[in-house]
Amino acid sequence: NGTTTPFIDSWRTLFADAYLAEDIAFAQAVLNDTEPLVTGIDGKQAVRIVEAGNLSISSKSIVRL
Incomplete structure (x- = not known):
């Protein structure tokens, strides 16, 4: 089940x-x-984090902020 x-x-x-x-x-x-x-500024940082996450996924590598 x-x-x-x-x-x-x-x-x-x-x-x-x-x-x-x-x-x-x-x-x-x-x-x-x-x-x-x-x-x-909070919103800009949130976008920065999302963009880094997307880059990390696509490049299969760690992206440092």
Whole structure:
């Protein structure tokens, strides 16, 4: 009989609640003229990490950040 796990087709589905909370926090920061919890620098670093991961996979090597 074994076990099964639900199929999740994307990160958006898996982390839907987190993405919604992040969007709400950003909108509140704009409306209240306050610093957002997640900054543009945070986003840039996240992209850098993903790009390094993709390069590591395609080159089958360690990519240092």
